[in-house]
Amino acid sequence: MPRFAMPLLLPLTLLLGACNLTNASTTSPVWQDEFSGSSLDPSKWSHQTGNGFIAGPDYIAGWGNNELEYYTDRPSNVTVQGGNLVITARKETFTGPAGTTTGTFDWTSGRVRTAGKFSRTYGRFEIRAKFPRGRGLWPAIWMLPEEPSPYASWAANGEIDIAEGWGSKPTELAHTIHYGGVWPNNVYASQAVNYPNGGTMDQWHTYALEWTPGKIQWFIDGQLTSERSQWWSAKNNPPSSDADLNAWPAPFDRPFYLLLNLAVGGNFDGNPDATTPAQAQMLVDYVRVYGMQNETGSAGPRPDMTYPWTPKPARAALPDGNLVYNGSFDWVDSDPHVTPDTSSLPGVTSSKFWTMYTGGGEATLSNDTTQGNALKADVTNPGNVNYAVQVRQDGLNIEQGGKYEVSFDTWAQAARPMMLKVGGGPDRGYAAYSGEQTVQIGTTKERKTVTFDMKATTDAAARLEFNLGNAGTGPVWIDNVVVRRLGNAAGARPPAPDGNLLYNAAFTQDATATTPGIAGVPGTAYWTTWSNDATGLNTSVSSGAVTLNVTHVDPANNWHVQLNQTEVPLTAGKSYTLTFKGRASDAREVAVVIGENGGSFARYLDAKAALGTTEQPFTYTFTAPVSNVAAQFQILGAVGATGSDYSLSFRDFRLVQNN
Numbered sequence: 283m284p285r286f287a288m289p290l291l292l293p294l295t296l297l298l299g300a301c302n303l304t305n306a307s308t309t310s311p312v313w314q315d316e317f318s319g320s321s322l323d324p325s326k327w328s329h330q331t332g333n334g335f336i337a338g339p340d341y342i343a344g345w346g347n348n349e350l351e352y353y354t355d356r357p358s359n360v361t362v363q364g365g366n367l368v369i370t371a372r373k374e375t376f377t378g379p380a381g382t383t384t385g386t387f388d389w390t391s392g393r394v395r396t397a398g399k400f401s402r403t404y405g406r407f408e409i410r411a412k413f414p415r416g417r418g419l420w421p422a423i424w425m426l427p428e429e430p431s432p433y434a435s436w437a438a439n440g441e442i443d444i445a446e447g448w449g450s451k452p453t454e455l456a457h458t459i460h461y462g463g464v465w466p467n468n469v470y471a472s473q474a475v476n477y478p479n480g481g482t483m484d485q486w487h488t489y490a491l492e493w494t495p496g497k498i499q500w501f502i503d504g505q506l507t508s509e510r511s512q513w514w515s516a517k518n519n520p521p522s523s524d525a526d527l528n529a530w531p532a533p534f535d536r537p538f539y540l541l542l543n544l545a546v547g548g549n550f551d552g553n554p555d556a557t558t559p560a561q562a563q564m565l566v567d568y569v570r571v572y573g574m575q576n577e578t579g580s581a582g583p584r585p586d587m588t589y590p591w592t593p594k595p596a597r598a599a600l601p602d603g604n605l606v607y608n609g610s611f612d613w614v615d616s617d618p619h620v621t622p623d624t625s626s627l628p629g630v631t632s633s634k635f636w637t638m639y640t641g642g643g644e645a646t647l648s649n650d651t652t653q654g655n656a657l658k659a660d661v662t663n664p665g666n667v668n669y670a671v672q673v674r675q676d677g678l679n680i681e682q683g684g685k686y687e688v689s690f691d692t693w694a695q696a697a698r699p700m701m702l703k704v705g706g707g708p709d710r711g712y713a714a715y716s717g718e719q720t721v722q723i724g725t726t727k728e729r730k731t732v733t734f735d736m737k738a739t740t741d742a743a744a745r746l747e748f749n750l751g752n753a754g755t756g757p758v759w760i761d762n763v764v765v766r767r768l769g770n771a772a773g774a775r776p777p778a779p780d781g782n783l784l785y786n787a788a789f790t791q792d793a794t795a796t797t798p799g800i801a802g803v804p805g806t807a808y809w810t811t812w813s814n815d816a817t818g819l820n821t822s823v824s825s826g827a828v829t830l831n832v833t834h835v836d837p838a839n840n841w842h843v844q845l846n847q848t849e850v851p852l853t854a855g856k857s858y859t860l861t862f863k864g865r866a867s868d869a870r871e872v873a874v875v876i877g878e879n880g881g882s883f884a885r886y887l888d889a890k891a892a893l894g895t896t897e898q899p900f901t902y903t904f905t906a907p908v909s910n911v912a913a914q915f916q917i918l919g920a921v922g923a924t925g926s927d928y929s930l931s932f933r934d935f936r937l938v939q940n941n
Contacts, residue, residue: 283345283424283443283541311570313400317367322360326400329355330393330541333380337435341381349420350547350554352376352387360392367394367566369544371419373554382871389554393543401428401537404577407444408490408570409542413483414562417642418554419449420545421564423489425538433515433533437461437468440515440533442498445489448551449558450642452482457500457508461533462590463516463526467884469590469708475500475507486567494574496531496581512587522591530584542566552642552666590710594742596679599766605678606746607635609690609763612655627673630657636675643670643751656691656761661750668701670751678765680704680715680736680744685771688716688746689731690763694723695756701749702732704765706741713738713883723758735771737879737912774851774911783850783858783937784808784915789823812844813919819843827933832919834927843919843930848879850913850937852886852906857940860902860915866893867929872917874902876937879914886913893930903940 315326322329333352334343344350351371353359361368371391377384413421424443431439441460448454458472481487481503490501500508515532544564547553588594599605607619612632620634627633630647632655638647643665650658661671680686688704700723704716716734723730746765750758777783785791786799791807793799799806805823811830813819818833832843852858860876870893877885887904906913917932 283347283422283441283446283543283545311572312405313402314568314570315367316365316568317362317566318365319362321362322367322394327394327396328399329353329360330395330543331355332378333385333387336381343380343385344548345545347545347548347550349545350387350418351389351391351545352378352385353393353543354378354390355392356390359390360394365567367542369394369421369542369564369566371414371544371546371562371564373558373560389546391544391546393541395426395541396539397426397428399539400571401539402571403535403537404493404495405574406490406492406572407540408488408568408572409444410486410488410567411445412486412565412567413447413449414544414559414564415449415452415482415484416554416558416562417450418547418551418558419562420446420548420550421449421483422446422541422543422545424541425491426541427533428537428539431533431536433528433536434464434517434519436465437470438464438515438519438528438533439536440513440538442491442493442534442538443472444491444500445502446550447483449483449562450551452484453477453480455483455502455507459498459510459513459534461513461515463521464519467516467519467521467590471510471513473508475502478503478505478507492574493534494577495535495579496585498534512585514587514589521589524589527584531581535581540569542569552670555666596742597677599679603766605680605765605767606675606763607677608633610655610761611636611649611657625676627657633657635677636673639669639672639674640665641670641672641751642666645671645750647673650759653759654761656759658757658759659750660757661753661755664754665751668749668751668753669747672747672749672751673760674745674747675763676707676743676745678704678744678746679742680740681767682736682738682740683771684736685733685768686716686736686765687731687733687768688763688765689729691727691729691761692721692723692759693725693727694758695725696754697722697724698753698756698758699723700753700758701747702730703745703747703749704734705745705747706738707743707745710738710741715741715744727759733768735912737771737910775849777938781938782935783852783939784847784935787935788826789828789933790826808847808849810846810848812846813842827931829929829931830919831929832927845917845932847915848912850876850915851911852876852909852913853939854906854909857903857905858887858937859940860887860904860935860937861899862932862935863897863899864891864893864930864932865895865897866931867895869894870928870930872919872930874900875916875918876904876913877916878910879912884908886910891917897931897933 331353369392376390377386423445427439433439437460443458446456454474460470462469492499498510515528516526518526624634625637627636627647644663646660648658649655700721702719702721706713719732785808789805793807797807820831874889876887891900
């Protein structure tokens with residue numbers, strides 16, 4: 283259930299076949315709840331309330347997924363009736379505690395768990411349930427490790443998602459495990475499966491998980507639908523080699539407890555829309571846990587698997603240097619580069635090496651033979667995120683220290699934007715090596731070009747993404763795609779004449795073609811801002827200070843508003859001091875971050891600044907754990923009640939290496 287990143291689930295329809303349900307060692311459950319009473323049994327379950335959780339010194343709003351709901355323990359959200367546990371999501375205004383503040387939320391729902399009351403290592407976990415459908419609804423049956431865990435924290439200590447449903451895709455279900463390093467160095471393995479026999483989520487189904495040493499299997503209505511036997515857990519963060527691994531089969535060799543909840547909105551299925559019902563119910567008939575015949579056996583030796591630090595074989599560039607295969611969408615299937623497992627686009631005959639992903643959006647793809655066989659993507663449902671409709675090519679070898687150019691022809695039926703990105707996959711945290719580049723598409727064919735320096739670790743499995751979601755419907759054409767290395771990236775930039783590693787700290791330099799700044803804001807060369815669509819960020823500079831005016835707070839996260847400067851050079855083992863002055867329109871706590879711009883987004887400095895209405899100085903000292911010629915400095919905005927506004931002002935930024 284927790285995801286924290288944004289991660290995209292890549293649908294893979296899978297139905298492995300029938301399976302006998304009784305691998306259990308006992309005919310009677312070792313633990314069960316038939317929900318035959320009139321209220322939730324407090325000896326078995328407890329409520330989890332709120333819109334987030336405390337992680338160390340931080341409050342993580344939206345449960346790390348930008349979720350909208352506030353979980354309550356009210357009978358209107360969680361009750362037992364008619365032999366079922368009933369969890370109800372309601373569209374209503376609700377005000378409740380959110381960390382150190384109080385927030386107002388538009389949805390309520392319920393979440394219950396067996397933590398501290400029942401947990402188990404291995405066994406058969408069987409749940410009969412009925413899920414609601416509707417965009418933005420996210421029912422989940424899942425498991426987390428009983429604390430304390432010997433494997434640090436999420437997700438090095440593991441998570442097992444027995445069943446997660448997309449309310450907008452009622453014929454599909456996700457089976458997932460989360461593992462790896464401590465967030466954000468975690469990874470996950472997931473499969474989107476179809477319900478057997480043409481079923482849908484709003485029917486009764488029996489979901490089961492059979493967990494034994496070294497193997498986890500998922501079942502729907504007696505059908506084996508997914509299986510995993512490869513995972514890992516790391517001692518150090520970030521992990522860097524096999525020596526960092528905890529003993530196999532960690533982390534899935536410790537007791538886990540059960541959770542049942544109905545989330546609303548967020549990264550998994552997007553936010554509700556006009557078609558979403560104002561009230562939706564998740565019903566659970568029973569939960570039964572059985573022992574397994576082979577749960578005391580050996581997990582065997584650690585299986586061969588690929589780790590993020592494992593070098594991947596690089597796909598060779600074409601003779602002209604192009605890293606993109608079939609960039610003109612005209613390769614035949616018999617081309618010698620094509621292998622049996624080469625991907626292709628649905629319904630497009632000349633599309634080998636390309637992949638389509640839809641996350642709440644829809645598009646029809648074809649080769650337009652009237653336009654030289656260009657790819658035509660007719661967006662019929664744009665979704666509510668830019669990656670809701672994504673055409674991409676995987677397997678590009680993007681090398682650290684290289685300077686790259688992306689070029690392509692594009693046009694559309696109606697002028698519109700598109701988000702272009704060269705970045706990593708799930709084992710790289712979907713890092714954006716090129717940054718997320720907005721490309722404006724006109725109605726006539728144009729050649730678009732984007733260049734970037736690769737500052738992250740070499741990635742032989744990088745991805746070129748054309749993200750067409752959240753920008754209207756209608757056809758878009760793409761053709762003659764090229765990604766080529768131009769040479770070497772520029773070296774580390776030197777300090778400013780006064781020794782400051784942050785450029786234009788007084789906000790007196792205007793942007794140029796070589797030193798871009800905040801669009802439309804004079805005096806902001808080298809600086810950038812970012813905000814989500816709902817924030818309404820407006821930035822200004824006056825008397826050497828930059829002010830961020832936020833018209834709508836996002837209550838789910840503090841990164842909804844960002845002030846950034848990249849290309850900051852740091853040396854491993856060296857001490858640095860950061861100083862600045864800041865104030866806010868009302869008392870606000872913001873995050874102060876210096877860290878990796880991409881990859882795991884590791885933070886070398888991760889601090890807070892409690893801003894008041896009077897300007898005050900702030901000072902931070904840290905030691906760089908690694909050398910990075912292109913680190914990123916960030917001020918991240920504050921959380922608060924939905925709809926509230928605020929402003930933040932800063933001046934005199936200074937970052938210097940200590941003697």
